[in-house]
Amino acid sequence: MSATTFMAREIAEIPAAAEAVLTAGEAARIGAALSARTFPFVVVCGRGSSGHAGVHLRYLIETRLALPVSAAAPSVVTGYARPPQVAGALFIVVSQSGRSPDLVAATEAARAGGALTLALVNDPDSPAARASDLVLPILAGPERAVAATKTVTNSAIAGAALVAAWAGDRALDQGLAALPERLNRARALDWSAWSADLAGAPAAFVTGRGHGLGPLREIALKLAETLRLPALGYSAAELRHGPRASVSAATPVLALRQADPLAEGVDDLVRDLTGDGLRVHACGGPLGTLPWLGDGHPACDPVAMLVPAYRAIEAEARRRGLDPDKPVGLTKVTETL
Amino acid sequence: MSATTFMAREIAEIPAAAEAVLTAGEAARIGAALSARTFPFVVVCGRGSSGHAGVHLRYLIETRLALPVSAAAPSVVTGYARPPQVAGALFIVVSQSGRSPDLVAATEAARAGGALTLALVNDPDSPAARASDLVLPILAGPERAVAATKTVTNSAIAGAALVAAWAGDRALDQGLAALPERLNRARALDWSAWSADLAGAPAAFVTGRGHGLGPLREIALKLAETLRLPALGYSAAELRHGPRASVSAATPVLALRQADPLAEGVDDLVRDLTGDGLRVHACGGPLGTLPWLGDGHPACDPVAMLVPAYRAIEAEARRRGLDPDKPVGLTKVTETL
Numbered sequence: 001m002s003a004t005t006f007m008a009r010e011i012a013e014i015p016a017a018a019e020a021v022l023t024a025g026e027a028a029r030i031g032a033a034l035s036a037r038t039f040p041f042v043v044v045c046g047r048g049s050s051g052h053a054g055v056h057l058r059y060l061i062e063t064r065l066a067l068p069v070s071a072a073a074p075s076v077v078t079g080y081a082r083p084p085q086v087a088g089a090l091f092i093v094v095s096q097s098g099r100s101p102d103l104v105a106a107t108e109a110a111r112a113g114g115a116l117t118l119a120l121v122n123d124p125d126s127p128a129a130r131a132s133d134l135v136l137p138i139l140a141g142p143e144r145a146v147a148a149t150k151t152v153t154n155s156a157i158a159g160a161a162l163v164a165a166w167a168g169d170r171a172l173d174q175g176l177a178a179l180p181e182r183l184n185r186a187r188a189l190d191w192s193a194w195s196a197d198l199a200g201a202p203a204a205f206v207t208g209r210g211h212g213l214g215p216l217r218e219i220a221l222k223l224a225e226t227l228r229l230p231a232l233g234y235s236a237a238e239l240r241h242g243p244r245a246s247v248s249a250a251t252p253v254l255a256l257r258q259a260d261p262l263a264e265g266v267d268d269l270v271r272d273l274t275g276d277g278l279r280v281h282a283c284g285g286p287l288g289t290l291p292w293l294g295d296g297h298p299a300c301d302p303v304a305m306l307v308p309a310y311r312a313i314e315a316e317a318r319r320r321g322l323d324p325d326k327p328v329g330l331t332k333v334t335e336t337l
Numbered sequence: 338m339s340a341t342t343f344m345a346r347e348i349a350e351i352p353a354a355a356e357a358v359l360t361a362g363e364a365a366r367i368g369a370a371l372s373a374r375t376f377p378f379v380v381v382c383g384r385g386s387s388g389h390a391g392v393h394l395r396y397l398i399e400t401r402l403a404l405p406v407s408a409a410a411p412s413v414v415t416g417y418a419r420p421p422q423v424a425g426a427l428f429i430v431v432s433q434s435g436r437s438p439d440l441v442a443a444t445e446a447a448r449a450g451g452a453l454t455l456a457l458v459n460d461p462d463s464p465a466a467r468a469s470d471l472v473l474p475i476l477a478g479p480e481r482a483v484a485a486t487k488t489v490t491n492s493a494i495a496g497a498a499l500v501a502a503w504a505g506d507r508a509l510d511q512g513l514a515a516l517p518e519r520l521n522r523a524r525a526l527d528w529s530a531w532s533a534d535l536a537g538a539p540a541a542f543v544t545g546r547g548h549g550l551g552p553l554r555e556i557a558l559k560l561a562e563t564l565r566l567p568a569l570g571y572s573a574a575e576l577r578h579g580p581r582a583s584v585s586a587a588t589p590v591l592a593l594r595q596a597d598p599l600a601e602g603v604d605d606l607v608r609d610l611t612g613d614g615l616r617v618h619a620c621g622g623p624l625g626t627l628p629w630l631g632d633g634h635p636a637c638d639p640v641a642m643l644v645p646a647y648r649a650i651e652a653e654a655r656r657r658g659l660d661p662d663k664p665v666g667l668t669k670v671t672e673t674l
Contacts, residue, residue, distance in 0.1 A: 041378050062410065062417075063419045068422070068426070071407075072405075075547050076400055079598045082400045082403055082597070084401065102574075172458045203539060221580065224583035225579035225581075228582050230542075230584075241385055243561045245565050246560075246566055247567075265416075275583075
């Protein structure tokens, strides 16, 4: 393991990668083309980190375009051999490599079934891209760490730019325009108060709501794969019920809070957990304990919060002698059938 | 806490409750009525345990009717105030109490938006039922333990009976007809080899695929709320990638395996985890370590596997001096807005 890991370098490249995908304008062009059509619903298909970018996209499509979104279960196609009827729908596959066989099969089935297929991929020459009518390259550049970082933020940003053009949402456009500079400043935020608290913890929780749901699940996955820590990502609405009983003084909770109508629910949960003597690290809002930039666009802020979280996780991994570039048992291409 | 808990008594009532909902025939009648109509897609709405019954329903609808299913995010309606366009769709709300304000609001919005709304509820006089065009009472009887058990199995069974009639799936009908007797025999299965292994574990994993996904997430939630154990429910396809790195010799894995085309993937994962010296408890198939009935219908078996899991969790809770009827911080009606 070198002093500088691929993961650290790739996190540092996040602002430039964001700038690249936003200035290329392909998301805006495809989004504008989509706005000339109508769809009964949208299917989003992705696994792992790309699945989290898909959750982020889902909230944007539902709130900006009022289209219902189904998160595809690829096993319905590949295992049970019953592709859902998607004629006339928009099918979006999100995949960094574009090579996972089950995602390629689900995309081919959707296209054969009459959906318009769109690939959000880092490799525009991949099988998933070739199986798609439209390709939106996320332009994150080569990613060598097994732990995906800049491809995750760029997938989310490309998806948000697509929706901004598709829905004609100028506020979202402006939020995205401000994002590279905010991502750059986010690199200086020190979340070691949180990551240091993870040392010795048997498990950890990450929470938030709405536009924060994809990013919070992504942080939980990075804790699992990079720090080998069982990490649970829950919406604040879910966490305050059943799972709450499993939060103890030993298990730190990270709460992401963007300034939107769901913020109050996150604040309430943070207040309750803190009042019960639990270890809560909050980003955003009046109850924030972690360094933050102040409120920006509520659909962009949770993506920017990934940057200090990634940095803290990478540093904590090195501190523990774990190689963040080579998590145990993982490969770069997700092979599932 | 009495020697016999409400939770134990209600688990014991599962076979009779299943018999009641199947013989009432209301699921079959509503399913037959649905088969006379067409829908572009289905939205399923539920939280917590009812959400897990909704996941089970989702796989049945997708594989039997080839209709795409969207799992509703109620916050899109209640927080962001943008109800998705659902004209002509079928909207199914799953709720034990039928009183969660956000689910009622999402149901009202779906009905106002032109969806056919159907409530799978234990209380047919509840607000969610009154907001629905069709009501399918799950007939589980009064449930007094905070930890839902027989309402969960009956929600899943009512949903399966609905799909069997809707799709004209006679094999599923036969599987359901055999289920009360199998549930009864499942009460005698002793899974204490698994639950004893949870003592001292800092976290636990539950895995499976397809028809097992809803039940495995339900078991994870019960571990969290009843044993206060951080518990992660992952599909075998997801677990074998990122989250795998967080599975250690200290964290037992429970694997549910039904006899269907996805079984091989579960077997592969069980073999890999066992080969790595991890603690795996498997139900079903040639690698099974836990007592099981033998293969029945693949969409029914994971529901039946809930019975020995619930029993083991309830017994382990009592052994630790925890009251399974009163999990910390929980109430019977989920109040989220």
